[in-house]
Amino acid sequence: MALKRPESVLVVLFDQHHRILIMQREDDPEFWQSVTGTIEENERPIDAAYREVKEETGISLSPASSAIVDCQHTNRFEIRSRWLHRYPQGTRYNTEHVFCAQVDSRQPVLLTEHTQYEWVTREEAIGRLWSPSNRDAITQFVPESI
Numbered sequence: 001m002a003l004k005r006p007e008s009v010l011v012v013l014f015d016q017h018h019r020i021l022i023m024q025r026e027d028d029p030e031f032w033q034s035v036t037g038t039i040e041e042n043e044r045p046i047d048a049a050y051r052e053v054k055e056e057t058g059i060s061l062s063p064a065s066s067a068i069v070d071c072q073h074t075n076r077f078e079i080r081s082r083w084l085h086r087y088p089q090g091t092r093y094n095t096e097h098v099f100c101a102q103v104d105s106r107q108p109v110l111l112t113e114h115t116q117y118e119w120v121t122r123e124e125a126i127g128r129l130w131s132p133s134n135r136d137a138i139t140q141f142v143p144e145s146i
Contacts, residue, residue, distance in 0.1 A: 004038045004086045006079065006094045009049045011035040011068060012137050013057070015105035018145035020125035020138055023056070023114035031130045034137070036096075045097040046070055057117075058110030059103055071098040071141045075133040096133055100141045121145075 012034045013021040025031040037052035039045055049068045054060055061068055075096040079087060105119050120128070122142060126135045 003088050006087055006091050007039045008094055008096050009037055009039060009045055009052055010096050010098050010134060010137055011049045011053055012100040012142055013103050014142045015103060015119055018143060019119040019121060021117060021119055022125050022128060023117045026113060026115050032128045033131060034134050049099040056113050059107060061101055066101060066103060068099045068101040071100060073098040077133055098137050
């Protein structure tokens with residue numbers, strides 16, 4: 001298995017009712033998250049965001065029809081100890097680029113890396129998401145419902 005680059009994207013998807021899509025990881029049933037993924041070599045963060053949304057949810061977004069918004073925000077966090085073996089030796093921190101997009105929750109979600117998904121309120125998402133940076137992204141970048 002190739003080692004991962006310590007640079008990733010976080011893409012928060014929300015629907016027309018401002019509900020947040022959260023997904024349960026296959027490798028940790030207590031770990032709920034938004035779309036995330038490693039930026040590949042020579043890939044721009046925005047391109048990784050589009051790719052990861054398609055890979056993890058089956059939802060195809062494009063700049064022409066359903067643009068992903070670059071939140072112009074980057075997080076740096078310590079990688080969980082149980083995942084350090086996936087990175088080059090000596091790597092401790094990951095840089096995460098934050099994006100969001102509004103999508104229609106009536107379109108099917110096809111999971112490939114998660115066991116289940118739910119569309120939940122902002123408050124419920126913030127209470128269930130494992131990652132502090134994921135919770136912060138919702139608070140900062142997802143509009144509140146009216």
